[in-house]
Amino acid sequence: MLGRFLIVDPDVKTAELVAESCRAFRVTEVAADFEAATAVLESPKRLVALICELELPGGNGMDLILRVRKERPLLPILVLTSRTDPALINRAHRLRAEYHCKPTHRSSLRGFLRRAVAFERVPDERTTWAIDEVARRKKLSPREVEVLIAAVAGVSRKVLADELGTSENTLKTQIRSVLRKCSAGTLEELARSTLQLALSESDTPRFDTLPPESEHRGPPTIRPSARSSGTRDRLTPSPEELEEFRKRMQR
Incomplete structure (x- = not known):
């Protein structure tokens, strides 16, 4: 539902x-x-x-x-x-x-x-946490976070461009920015590394696991x-x- x-x-x-x-x-x-x-x-x-x-x-x-x-x-x-x-x-x-x-x-x-x-496309809470963690660590912009989510969810570039109301050329520029910040060669590689981060954490994310305020750039x-x-x-x-x-x- x-x-x-x-x-x-x-x-x-x-x-x-x-x-x-x-x-x-x-x-x-x-x-x-x-x-x-x-x-x-x-x-x-x-x-x-x-x-x-x-x-x-x-x-x-x-x-x-x-x-x-x-x-x-x-x-x-x-x-x-x-x-x-x-x-x-x-x-x-x-x-x-x-x-x-x-x-x-x-x-x-x-x-x-x-x-x-x-975020509803993301399969589980652990993966959602990993996406949020990558976005925080790499200081991704809101639009770049959407690109990361789409990569993990396996959404095609054309579908993502349509949803964002942007051209595929503009989307390519945003994808290059995400890959550069995350030191990844392709979206598939970025998705794999994000999922590996999710799998490496065995506990469910909790409020008390959030980083100290001084370490948190914020949305x-x-x-x-x-x-x-x-x-x-x-x-x-x-x-x-x-x-x-x-x-x-x-x-």
């Missing part, structure tokens, strides 16, 4: 805009407060990812994320908030959560959604652009903002 997205945000407009993007990928559930979110987490429903605001009625979003991370060490998590405190960003990264500052862009949100769904943090206008759709970037985001994604 496929998992669903859980959005936790008391702002009805934001929650609906985010849910609109999520529904293009999976069934989506929305919770407006800490208690409602907890009820979903305690249910038998399978989740593909959590998207969470930090300021929630009845509780703190970071406490909710901490609980999720202890029970589900590898679940993709996105913090979506207006808070820009470095301490909060660092703590979210320590919990292996991506951090997007409102207003976020549809393109950056969809990048997270694609990565979350892509992407996307901050709002100074050009953002409050009158615009909060998920719709201007051409200038979109170009800036594309440049960041290509680094």
Whole structure:
């Protein structure tokens, strides 16, 4: 059974805009407060990812994320908030959560959604851990992580290019970057080495096995652009903002 997205945000407009993007990928559930979110987490429903605001009625979003991370060490998590405190960003990264500052862009949100769904292709939790570990050690960009996941899952380049909405030539450039960072000659070699890493670890990954904060670079943090206008759709970037985001994604 496929998992669903859980959005936790008391702002009805934001929650609906985010849910609109999520529904293009999976069934989506929305919770407006800490208690409602907890009820979903305690249910038998399978989740593909959590998207969470930090300021929630009845509780703190970071406490909710901490609980999720202890029970589900590898679940993709996105913090979506207006808070820009470095301490909060660092703590979210320590919990292996991506951090997007409102207003976020549809393109950056969809990048997270694609990565979350892509992880469902991975055969087991151990392999998921290995992919995450390679991405952290080699400092892969979000797009490069998608290439790594596709390599392990055996997805063809054409299918991956279609899913990413990019040309095969652009994808070749991204593949070369991944192979260079990972010191691999081919995607097949990279997939084998990642699976070997998974097999070399006999224990199931746990929250307490995460590296110390000083050793953890953290997932992407996307901050709002100074050009953002409050009158615009909060998920719709201007051409200038979109170009800036594309440049960041290509680094």
